[in-house]
Amino acid sequence: MNRPPDTRPRPRIWAIGISKLRDLFRDIAGEYDSRAELRLVSRGYEDAVTEIAAAGAQRPDIVVAAGSNGTYLKARIQVPVVLVHPTGFDVMHALARARRDASPVALVTHGETPAEVRRFVAAYGIDVVFASYQSAQDAEVCVLDLRDRGIGTIVGPGLVTDLAARAGMAAVFLYSRASVRAAFDTALDVAQATSSEALRRQRLDNVLQHLRDGVVALDAQGRVEAINQQLALALGIDAATAVGQALLAVAPDLAGAIPDADGETLQTVRGVGYVVHRGPLVGAGPDTATGSVLTFHESRAVERLDRTLRSRQRTQQFVARYRLDDLVGECAAIERVRQLAQRYAKSEATVLILGESGTGKEMVAQGIHRISARRDFPFVAINCGAFPEALLESELFGYEEGAFTGARRGGKAGLIEAAHRGTLFLDEIGEMPLPLQSRLLRVLQEREVVRLGSTEPTRIDIRVVAATHRALTAAVDAGVFRADLYYRLNILNLVLPPLRERVSDVMPLAAELLRQAARREPRLTARIRTREDAARVLALVGEPLRQHAWPGNVRELQNVIERIAVELADSNPAHDDAASVPELTRDVLHSIAPEVFGHAQQVAAALTLRQRSRRVEAEQVQAALDACGGDRDEACRALGISKTTLWRKLNGGR
Incomplete structure (x- = not known):
């Protein structure tokens, strides 16, 4: 080769x-x-x-x-x-030459005579005097001392043999061509190893110099092994002269900015914010750290990168998070919604979801998408009432480069195009301005979209799900909503009942929302792990929660439960029984239903101790029954009582 x-x-x-x-x-x-x-x-x-x-x-x-x-x-x-270094053969050969004369022989070496040389001489029975020296002056003294002791021949390096010759002694040079x-x-x-290491360091330094972040490598004593120009300029130091010196000595501005252990911290150096990361500098072995590597990311650059990534990953955010199983409730109306949603998911027809604000319209839309044939493709949601008309048009339909002042270079695809092969969810469709309704109607009829500033249509394959809290028929009569668009949207429809019409679902919903809130609050995680735990905690406030009208529906209930969770988290963890809840949530419940809560207090005050006890028991049993979805057998097992006792306690008996 x-x-x-x-x-x-x-x-x-x-x-x-x-x-x-x-x-x-x-x-x-x-x-x-x-x-x-x-x-x-x-x-x-x-x-x-x-x-x-x-x-x-x-x-x-x-x-x-x-x-x-x-x-x-x-x-x-x-x-x-x-x-x-003289080899064993060198020593043997030199001593053999020295012994040709009958005079005594001395072997003189720099430093201590190697033990192997002594063993070699002893093994062959050679009569030799050993001597050593440290410096040129020592060598001269050593040679003269050996001469005075009667040594006639000296074996040693060039310096020693020259001194011996000047002293009138015979001399044999110790080194050979082989050594x-x-x-x-x-x-x-x-030299080859040094050159390879230098080349490796040069490549490493080249990599460091091309990094946009500041990087410095330190040895175990905190001395600079390598530093890139980016960091040197930021610290106002010379990179070449910094190598080999303690980092804090050449850059005192870093005092207090270097993490004490591996990890990240946010620091300000010379008026600039940095995310400083410290990691180990690995040595010969994978688990051997010989120093540390510090990386300085300018915080403004991190923020810009974060914004860029968020915009580029926009398509990855078009996913449906909720399932139909997340729709809590056992009343007939909610069961009907689930059945229709499962049926509609098998179709490609447009769905119109009607319901008051906060009833869970988007949750149902996502649930339909999750079990449809389009589940592996985007779920794109847009609130038609959250944007000004001009901005909504560009967001929905996209635009070409130069379509208007401030248009992005290269143009931009709209949300309708982003939903290609997936589902487009138009929330609050009743708020869409009239001029855009005609453009949307064409999209629904022709399944193609034309960007602003373009004349070429783009074919799309989408399924549309729309939602509104408005009565669209009244809007059509008032002339603020196109009749043809209404008929195009109202092919399949779902009506979500308000929370006040599903009172039996209030407590199960509240328990599930409290369980979710507890998962986000570390102080409540150990106290509330399951929906049953949450139901027991909320048992004594069931009456005010059930009697409130909930004009904000599930969204309002969620806000109240979040506030209750905060109150519970700040309470003494030792008092985790339901009896502590009324005190903790008095202000919360008063704020949502003062008349209901006040009435409940008056009723409770008028009751005897025995009546209060029975009432509390009945509410706890009812809460357990609600948590078990009305299954009495399961509720009896959870409470450890018989069906007869369950019936008696529900009716206030002992």
Whole structure:
């Protein structure tokens, strides 16, 4: 398999050595010409440090050195240093050469003599004196001390052998070509790894710089590892100089703005609001965090994005949430509504739903859609009385670009088009202006819509469900509603009864609404879990709730129950019995039916203690019966009483 040529630049390797090591470097340098830019430097210690610093942008990628010189450089330059280490063969071969003379031999190494070297010498029974040094001055003292002790031959690095020669002693150089080659090969591997890491960091930095949000990566001590220009500009700092420094030292404005733990917080930095997110900076292992990553989202940008997403996801919001089963009630009128709705759902004909405000007309419309053949497509609802005429026209029919001042570039599809293959629900159709009624009539007849400013019709496939609280026949007689549109809408019709005509459903409805309110209120969740729990809580206020006329129908009842839920949530959780409800809801019930509530209080005050007790029991039994949908067997099981006892208590007996 032919590999593509390596186009990466050759790494710059400086081989720093003096004396014999320098000569060894020179002997094998030619072997690496094709793989590295190899430079031989005949300097050591501080002179080598100075030369590396002076190289600037041409400084080496890797330095190869040995002994004390290499250790010195390692601690003083920011470039990786690879040390030349003698191999076991080097030691054996050097000691063998040194023993050709009869004089005593010493092995001198930089730092402590490796334990494996000592074991090797002991294994072969070689008589060797071990010595070590830390610096050039130590090496000179060490050599002179060995000479005074009668050592005739020294084995060691180039610095030591030069000192031994000057002291009149025999010297054997410790390093070999093999050990130098091994150091050069290691240097090439390190250079390749460093280059790959640099490339990875460069790519990461490139990604960071293209992010619109501010991002900074910190190590475990809070020092900057990487920061993008977006955040640096916002903080008024230089990104390059910030790397390696503590973030709070270079950006004191962030004091108090950084979350203490992983998560998000809303903060103000230099007068600008940000959503600041903190997350872990993962290390080598998936569960190893070596620092943290901070992301700064400008709050205004988040708000703009939210508005954009809401507009783009508009079609996803065209869904029906309610089912026919959500229509609570067991009276004959509501049962009739359910049966008709299920029957109408099988048809494609237009449905007209009549009923007072708050009776649940949209709930029924959504329920019809949910069980119709169009249930997988949009349910688009619009209130015809909630928009000015001009705005309602553009919302319903859409418009072309330039149709009017302020029209969106590219135009906009109307809600009728958005309902394609689904259901269009026209709430409060009786409020639609006359000029738009004729346009809607054409849509219903021809199943096509023409946008404002366009002459080309768009074919649509929709099912129309309309609703109104008005008497449309009277509106037709008054000339404010087109007769032909009325006949087109009134193909199938449903009439929802007002709440005052379904008194038996008030308490079940109230119990269900209280259960729903409790689910939204954490303080009530444990106290009211089921409809039966809610019915028991509301038992003692059943009479005022049943006697009120409810002109606002279910919507008014829902508002009252919400207020009762607030009162209950603020009450002592220990008093969760029904007896606590009248006190908690006195003002609420007075506000909806003062005459009914006041009368109930007068009646209660006139009763004896025994009569009051019987009355309370009867109301509780009735509430349980209502909660069980009138099923007496189920109510008896819930209350733990017989049917005879149930009948007696309902009639006020003991």
